[in-house]
Amino acid sequence: MKGKIVYQTEPMKIEVREHEFSEEVEAGSVLLEVLQTNVCGSELHVFKGHHPTLKCGVIGHEMIGRIAKLGDNVKTDNAGNPVQVGDRVVPVYFVTCNQCRECLAGNLHHCIHMYKYQGQSGTFASYYTVHHDQYFFKVPDGVSNAEAASANCAFAQILFGLDKIHINPGDSIVIQGAGGLGLTACAVAKERGAKVIVIDSAPSRLVTAKKFGADELIDMNAYDTLDARVNRVKELTGGWGADFGLEVAGVPDAFSEGIHLVKQNGKYVVMGNITPGHTTAFDPGLLVRKAIEIIPANRYNPEYLYKSLQFLERNAGKYPFAGLLDAAFSLEEATLALEKSANREVTRATILVNK
Ligand SMILES: [Zn+2]
Ligand SMILES: [Zn+2]
Incomplete structure (x- = not known):
């Protein structure tokens, strides 16, 4: 499948590349067509070269996607809701291996393998693979793309922190x-x-x-x-x-x-x-x-992503969450989106992938 990825070659340098995405989806994984992905503050850390380890690769982590293909054995999301091709879902952006010392102790947000796929796959792309060791949840019908697009980072982060x-x-x-x-x-x-x-x-x-x-x-x-x-x-x-x-x-x-x-x-x-x-x-x-x-509080236990979606559904229309995204760009304009965000010309930029 043809599509595009946004690749950081070095800090402050971004290329939008044509990319051939594999049609093969591993057992337990889900291939998503990316609908919308945001420029989060931590994206800017990577862009500016401030992240301790991530300096290059495919960028992006805050997103909502639509299921393009289900790998074998995937019948439900991580809350047991049945899923099929075409459903809108949001993934936890990091890995929880369930085997390392942190995962075994219940500290899923500190899994030592959390960034296993980072750089190889990011959400500033036409497609994104949710691997078998990543949680994902179906987005309720009453929650818009714009509201759900911030759920897997900003929203879940806040719910997790405030639950402490x-x-x-x-x-x-x-x-x-x-x-x-x-x-x-x-x-x-x-x-x-x-x-x-x-x-x-x-x-x-x-x-x-x-x-x-x-x-x-x-x-x-x-x-x-x-x-x-x-x-x-x-x-x-x-x-x-x-x-x-x-x-x-x-x-x-x-x-x-x-x-x-x-x-x-x-x-x-x-x-x-x-x-x-x-x-x-x-x-x-x-x-x-x-x-x-x-x-x-840094990152969140995956259940908080599910709770975030429930909060957004329950309080639909009460708070202007969709309005938090104050500037929209296409995937081709990713550099512009990052630069304007870095210069604080926009508060939270969003990328509408199929725009
Ligand atoms: Zn983020
Ligand atoms: Zn782990």
Whole structure:
């Protein structure tokens, strides 16, 4: 089958290549026709050469596809829903071998073989193979392509991270960063009954945060010091500080600030800082005295992708998830999509593969 792949030859260099895809599908695998795939923040890490190991290969991981061919023995998705050619599905973008020490311990999101196929197959392509050791789930009819296209990275990541804290109605959470992850977190925390406080320096992002359920907005231009932001969070939480914090800013200094915003004995989920080697001044004495629990979250257990689809179906139309993708490109325009994303000219670019 003829099609195209987007291949990174070296950091900042992309080629859109004609590619002959094999019609053979191994037992247990599924061949997908890619419908839509997004430029995620971590795609940009690879593009800019910041990823510790991935420097070249076929790129892309956030996607929705349509089943083009089923390998032998594939009758259902990983939740037991029957599947057939033509069904829309989303795959977990990494491998879970179920045999390594991490998988056996239940840490499926830390499988040591997780990137086994990366570089050889990516979602910036006409077709994508879901291998036998990758989970995939059928997309409910009520969930659009645009809504589902972010499920296998951004959405599942947020659900997984927020499940590590147990939000009860009336709890408060301060979310640092109103990008794709932060906005998704607003909606999830709101549905769990939290008072949602969002901090960002981009006024337009804060306006969007309101549409995703944020109750209170803290504009860093108006509250331009640590003390000002701490005092504002305290004002909004009866003088206590937030019960929970979530870092999705991706800035090391946001991490240092988080423990100031969260109350004593609070919990702080750290998710946005994913590039090792970037450091910040940190106050460990404050951490100990306040007894804040810091919880890092990177990738997710596969069940969270299934839960994400259910959340999107249950809350269809309530939050503007499809609108998170603010610019659409064709596969041929992949370089442009990456460059505009890298230059922050667009927030989250999407590639409509058959456009
Ligand atoms: Zn991603
Ligand atoms: Zn494993």
